[in-house]
Amino acid sequence: MVGATTLKPGEDTTLALPLLMGMHQGMEGLHVFAVDIRSNDPVDPVKTLRWRFNVKEGQP
Amino acid sequence: MTRLILLVAGIAALAIACAPSAPAKPTPTVPLSQAKLAGTPALAFDKRQVDLGIVAQDQQTTQTFLAINLGGGPLKVGTVSVKAEQGCDVAEAFTKGTDDLKSEEAGLVFVKFGPHQKLGAHRLNVSVASNDATTPVANLSVSFTVAESAARSQAGPRLRADKDIIDIGTVPNDWPFYEEFTLRNEGDAPLNLTGKLEARVEEGC
Numbered sequence: 014m015v016g017a018t019t020l021k022p023g024e025d026t027t028l029a030l031p032l033l034m035g036m037h038q039g040m041e042g043l044h045v046f047a048v049d050i051r052s053n054d055p056v057d058p059v060k061t062l063r064w065r066f067n068v069k070e071g072q073p
Numbered sequence: 074m075t076r077l078i079l080l081v082a083g084i085a086a087l088a089i090a091c092a093p094s095a096p097a098k099p100t101p102t103v104p105l106s107q108a109k110l111a112g113t114p115a116l117a118f119d120k121r122q123v124d125l126g127i128v129a130q131d132q133q134t135t136q137t138f139l140a141i142n143l144g145g146g147p148l149k150v151g152t153v154s155v156k157a158e159q160g161c162d163v164a165e166a167f168t169k170g171t172d173d174l175k176s177e178e179a180g181l182v183f184v185k186f187g188p189h190q191k192l193g194a195h196r197l198n199v200s201v202a203s204n205d206a207t208t209p210v211a212n213l214s215v216s217f218t219v220a221e222s223a224a225r226s227q228a229g230p231r232l233r234a235d236k237d238i239i240d241i242g243t244v245p246n247d248w249p250f251y252e253e254f255t256l257r258n259e260g261d262a263p264l265n266l267t268g269k270l271e272a273r274v275e276e277g278c
Contacts, residue, residue: 018265018266019263019264019265019266020256020257020258020263020264020266021258021263022258022259022260022261022262022263023257023258023259024257024258025255025256025257025258026255026256026257026266027253027254027255027256028253028254028255028256028270029251029252029253030251030252030253030254030272031249031251032249032250032251033249033250033251034247034249035244035245035246035247035248035249035250036244036246036247036248037246037247038246038247039278040246040277040278041246042277042278043276043277044274044276044277044278045274045275045276045277046272046273046274046275047272047273047274047275048254048270048271048272048273049268049270049271049273050232050234050256050266050270051266051267051268052230052232052264052265052266052267053230053264053265053267054229054230054231054232054260054264055229055230056226056231057231057232060232060234061237062234062236062237062238062254063237063238063239063275064238064239064241064252065238065239065240065241066120066240066241066242066243066244066250067242067243067244068243068244068245068246068277069243069244069245069246070245070246071245071246
């Protein structure tokens with residue numbers, strides 16, 4: 014992460030995950046990507062977000 | 074409302090960057106289609122359905138769909154409407170950068186919903202109108218199960234995400250896709266996002 018991001022009470026921010034080239038051939042199968050969000054939240058200092066998809070060969 | 078964008082530059086690089094403004098319009102690499110050769114617009118999406126698993130009753134969520142012009146002519150996305158096919162949620166939809174998409178350009182369709190009136194399984198149908206003559210109205214869906222909200226203290230900084238998991242089902246090779254999570258401070262003190270943000274592979278290659 015470049016620098017620290019601070020959110021005031023009530024503020025929000027967007028975490029964007031672009032995968033615009035997609036998954037190439039040979040990468041078929043179930044995939045789960047996870048992003049750990051670390052913060053000074055005293056109750057939940059590490060929050061994990063997950064992105065799940067199953068790659069199959071062929072056109073949509 | 075502060076809206077910062079944290080961009081994961083690519084899973085291959087597992088890198089993340091922080092930018093103070095909205096991301097550039099995504100321009101995916103997409104295969105040629107017959108519509109492209111014919112010079113007509115053709116609307117495609119990064120995914121047709123999304124399952125968000127369990128969401129809390131008091132949770133507000135925004136789900137994103139990447140709208141792509143696979144055709145050769147300019148694409149104009151029209152009205153986007155949302156209807157609850159299961160459950161009784163009220164949802165709203167809006168778009169960004171979809172007014173005039175040239176060939177291989179992409180914009181975003183957002184669906185915003187919650188808090189929820191009822192518990193249990195929900196499915197929203199999203200209808201997207203466009204000048205794609207082959208499919209003038211495309212249908213997308215968002216599924217989730219609403220559970221009772223857990224008691225949450227608002228003392229101190231409190232991080233909350235608009236969803237914990239996004240499951241987009243089956244996708245083909247070499248197909249662009251894009252997701253967003255909204256992170257919100259629901260506490261009464263400043264929240265600092267710290268450390269290095271990295272996407273890691275839990276399953277798959």
